[in-house]
Amino acid sequence: MGTALLYDEEMTKYKLLWVDPACKIEVPERLIVSYEALVRSGLSDRCISIPAREASDSEILLVHSELYLEAVKKTPYMTLEDLKEFTLQFGDVYFHPNIYHCAKLASGSALQLVDSVMTGKVRNGIALVRPPGHHSMHGAANGFCVFNNVAIAARYAKQKYGVKRVLIVDWDIHHGQGVQYCFEDDPSVLYFSWHRYEHQNFWPNLRESDYDSVGKESGTGFNINVPWNNVGMENSDYLSVFCHVLLPVAYEFCPDLVLVCAGFDSAIGDPEGEMCATPDIFAHLTHLLMNLAGGKLCAVLEGGYNLTSLAQSVCQTVQTLLGDPVPQLANLRGPCKSAIESLQCARSAHRRYWSFLKHAADPPMTDISTKHIKSAMEEEEKTEMAEEERCTEGKVWPEPPERLCPPVCSASVLPDDVVCPDGLKPLSSSKDLEPLLVSKLKTAAVDGDGVTTFSRLYTLVEKLVANEIRNGLVLVPDVAAAMMCVVQDLTSDLVKRVLVVCVGKEKELDYVTTDGKVLVVQISSEDSEEHRSKYYIPVCLKKGCSDTSGFIQAVLGLLLPLGYEYNPDLVLLVRMPGSGVVDSMWQQLIGLLQGFAKGHTLVLMQVNEKACMGSTASALLGHPAPPLQDLQTPFPEDGDALERLRERLQADWKMLQTTS
Numbered sequence: 091m092g093t094a095l096l097y098d099e100e101m102t103k104y105k106l107l108w109v110d111p112a113c114k115i116e117v118p119e120r121l122i123v124s125y126e127a128l129v130r131s132g133l134s135d136r137c138i139s140i141p142a143r144e145a146s147d148s149e150i151l152l153v154h155s156e157l158y159l160e161a162v163k164k165t166p167y168m169t170l171e172d173l174k175e176f177t178l179q180f181g182d183v184y185f186h187p188n189i190y191h192c193a194k195l196a197s198g199s200a201l202q203l204v205d206s207v208m209t210g211k212v213r214n215g216i217a218l219v220r221p222p223g224h225h226s227m228h229g230a231a232n233g234f235c236v237f238n239n240v241a242i243a244a245r246y247a248k249q250k251y252g253v254k255r256v257l258i259v260d261w262d263i264h265h266g267q268g269v270q271y272c273f274e275d276d277p278s279v280l281y282f283s284w285h286r287y288e289h290q291n292f293w294p295n296l297r298e299s300d301y302d303s304v305g306k307e308s309g310t311g312f313n314i315n316v317p318w319n320n321v322g323m324e325n326s327d328y329l330s331v332f333c334h335v336l337l338p339v340a341y342e343f344c345p346d347l348v349l350v351c352a353g354f355d356s357a358i359g360d361p362e363g364e365m366c367a368t369p370d371i372f373a374h375l376t377h378l379l380m381n382l383a384g385g386k387l388c389a390v391l392e393g394g395y396n397l398t399s400l401a402q403s404v405c406q407t408v409q410t411l412l413g414d415p416v417p418q419l420a421n422l423r424g425p426c427k428s429a430i431e432s433l434q435c436a437r438s439a440h441r442r443y444w445s446f447l448k449h450a451a452d453p454p455m456t457d458i459s460t461k462h463i464k465s466a467m468e469e470e471e472k473t474e475m476a477e478e479e480r481c482t483e484g485k486v487w488p489e490p491p492e493r494l495c496p497p498v499c500s501a502s503v504l505p506d507d508v509v510c511p512d513g514l515k516p517l518s519s520s521k522d523l524e525p526l527l528v529s530k531l532k533t534a535a536v537d538g539d540g541v542t543t544f545s546r547l548y549t550l551v552e553k554l555v556a557n558e559i560r561n562g563l564v565l566v567p568d569v570a571a572a573m574m575c576v577v578q579d580l581t582s583d584l585v586k587r588v589l590v591v592c593v594g595k596e597k598e599l600d601y602v603t604t605d606g607k608v609l610v611v612q613i614s615s616e617d618s619e620e621h622r623s624k625y626y627i628p629v630c631l632k633k634g635c636s637d638t639s640g641f642i643q644a645v646l647g648l649l650l651p652l653g654y655e656y657n658p659d660l661v662l663l664v665r666m667p668g669s670g671v672v673d674s675m676w677q678q679l680i681g682l683l684q685g686f687a688k689g690h691t692l693v694l695m696q697v698n699e700k701a702c703m704g705s706t707a708s709a710l711l712g713h714p715a716p717p718l719q720d721l722q723t724p725f726p727e728d729g730d731a732l733e734r735l736r737e738r739l740q741a742d743w744k745m746l747q748t749t750s
C-alpha cells in the first residue's frame with residue numbers, strides 16, 4: 091500500500107494578467123517548485139502517480155451554486171477587461187482564461203485522490219493543485235480559490251463511499267471560511283482550522299473565524315477554530331495545539347477519512363503567514379494524523395508563497411506519508427503566552443461537546459474580553475509600514491536534515507521456540523558482553539539463555555543507535571529485569587536520552603531515573619505518587635491500561651508533549667504482563683511513539699505475551715493502527731487526575747502548558 095501523488099503540469103498554466111498587489115504571490119512557480127523538489131529528492135519516484143481529471147458539473151454542485159458555476163464557465167471566453175471586471179465582485183482572487191479548466195482539474199485531483207485511498211489502491215496521498223480551494227464559497231470565489239477542492243472531496247467521499255465521519259484538518263495559515271460555511275451545521279464533517287487572526291485584524295477579517303464559532307444546529311461542536319493572535323508562532327505552538335486541542339477531539343470523533351487542507355503558508359519564511367515553524371514540523375503534523383481513520387489520509391495543497399519553504403514543506407509531508415522516519419525536533423520549549431491563550435480558549439469553547447476536553451480549565455475572563463479591532467487608521471499605517479521589508483525580512487533557516495531509512499525496519503530478539511512474525515528480521519548474532527555485566531546477570535539468576543538474550547539485546551540497541559535498524563521487538567522471560575538492564579547497562583554509554591514508556595504495573599521503576607538521562611512515563615492503576623520526580627512520571631488511571639479512553643487521553647495530553655520536549659534518542663516501550671491494554675490502543679501507542687527518536691523504538695514484552703506479537707510487529711513495520719472505536723465515556727476521576735498532574739508538571743515541562 092503506497093502513497094499517491096497527483097500532479098498535472100496543466101495547473102501551472104494560468105497566472106495573474108494585471109497588476110494586483112493582493113494576488114501577485116499566487117504564481118505558477120508554486121506548483122513547479124513543489125513538484126520539482128519531489129522529483130529531485132527521488133520522492134516522486136517512490137509515489138504512485140495518479141492522473142488528474144476534471145471534476146464534473148454535478149461534483150462541483152455538491153458544494154457550489156448553479157449560478158456561480160455557470161458564471162465561472164463563461165470566464166474562458168472573456169476578454170481581459172471582462173475578466174478584470176468579473177474578478178472585482180470577489181475578494182483577493184483573479185481569473186484567467188484557463189483558470190476554469192485548472193479549477194476543474196484541482197477539484198478532480200482531490201476526487202481522484204479520495205478514490206485511490208477509499209478503494210485501497212493506496213494508503214494515503216497528496217494532490218498538488220492550483221487554484222487552491224478552502225476560501226471559495228457556495229456562490230463566490232475568494233482568496234485565490236475558485237472551487238472548494240477539499241469540501242467537494244468530503245461530500246464526494248460521503249456520497250460515493252458512505253463514509254460516515256470526515257475530519258478536515260486545515261493547517262494553512264488562513265482561515266478556510268469556505269469549508270467552515272459548508273459544514274458548520276453538519277456533524278458528519280469535523281472541521282479544524284488554525285489561522286493568523288490578530289484579533290480580526292488579519293485577512294479575511296471575519297468575526298466567525300474566532301474560537302467561539304463552534305458550529306451550529308446539529309453541527310455544534312464540529313467546527314474548531316484556533317486563532318493565532320500574534321505572528322512568529324513556532325513548532326512548539328503548533329504541536330501544543332495538536333496535542334491539547336485537535337488530537338483529543340479527533341480521536342474522540344474517530345473519523346473514517348482524514349482530509350488535509352495542506353497549506354504551507356504556515357511555515358517559516360512565508361510572506362503571508364509570518365510564522366516561524368520550520369518545514370520539518372509538517373513531518374510531525376502529518377505523522378500525528380496518520381494513525382487516524384486506519385491511515386486513510388488525503389492531503390490537498392492550499393497556500394504556501396515562499397517557494398523555498400513551500401518546496402521543503404511539501405517534501406517533508408510526502409516523505410512522512412511514504413513512512414520514512416520522522417526527524418527529531420530539538421529545543422521545543424513550550425507554547426508562547428499568546429498561543430496558550432488561543433489554545434485555552436479553544437479548549438474551553440469545546441469542553442461542552444467533547445468528553446476528552448471536559449476537564450479543560452476556563453480562561454481568565456480578563457484575557458478574552460480584551461480583544462479589539464484596531465481603528466482603520468492604525469491598520470493603514472501598519473500596512474504602509476515597509477511592506478517590502480516585512481516580506482523579505484531576513485528569515486533564514488537550515489535545510490531540513492536528510493531522513494535516512496535504516497536498511498532494516500524491524501528486528502526481533504526471540505527465544506528459539508518462538509516463530510518470528512513476518513517482516514521482522516530475527517537477530518541471531520550476539521555480542522560478547524562485558525564480563526562484569528555477565529556476572530551481574532548471573533547473580534540476578536539469569537540463566538545461560540538469558541545471557542544470550544541480553545547479549546542479542548545489546549547488539550540490537552547498538553544497531554538502533556547506529557541507525558542500521560529502525561526499531562525492535564524483544565521477548566524476555568522477565569520484562570522488569572530486562573528493562574533495568576537496558577536502562578542501566580545497555581544504553582548508558584550509547585544514548586543521551588531514553589524515554590521509557592511503561593504500560594502497566596511495576597513498582598521499582600523510580601530507581602532508574604535521576605539525572606535526566608532517562609524519562610519514565612508509566613501508565614497503570616497503581617498510585618506511586620510519593621516517588622514522583624521530574625523524570626519519573628507515574629500516571630494513575632482508575633481502571634489502569636484496560637480503559638482505552640483514559641489511556642488515549644494520557645498519551646495525547648501527557649506522553650506526547652513530554653516526549654516532544656524531552657526529545658529522546660531512543661524509546662523503550664515496556665509492556666508489563668497483564669497490563670490489560672487493548673490491542674488497538676497498543677498499536678496506536680506504538681504508532682504515535684514512532685514520532686520520537688527518528689522512530690527508534692525498542693519494545694520489551696514478556697515471553698508469555700506472544701499473542702500480541704503480531705499486532706506489535708505490524709505497528710513497528712509502520713502499518714496504520716486500527717481506529718479506537720466506540721470509546722467509553724472517560725471516568726471523571728481520570729480527567730481530573732490528568733489535569734492535576736499536568737498542572738503540577740507544567741513548571742518542569744513547558745509543553746504541558748494549557749493555561750496561563
Ligand code: Q9C
Pocket residue numbers: 111112113182222223224225233234235262264293353355392393394
Ligand atoms: N498581502 C490561500 O492561502 N490576501 N489563500 C492576500 C496579500 C489573500 C490566501 C493579501 C490571501 C489568500 C489559499
Ligand code: ZN
Pocket residue numbers: 262263264353355392393394
Ligand atoms: Zn493560506
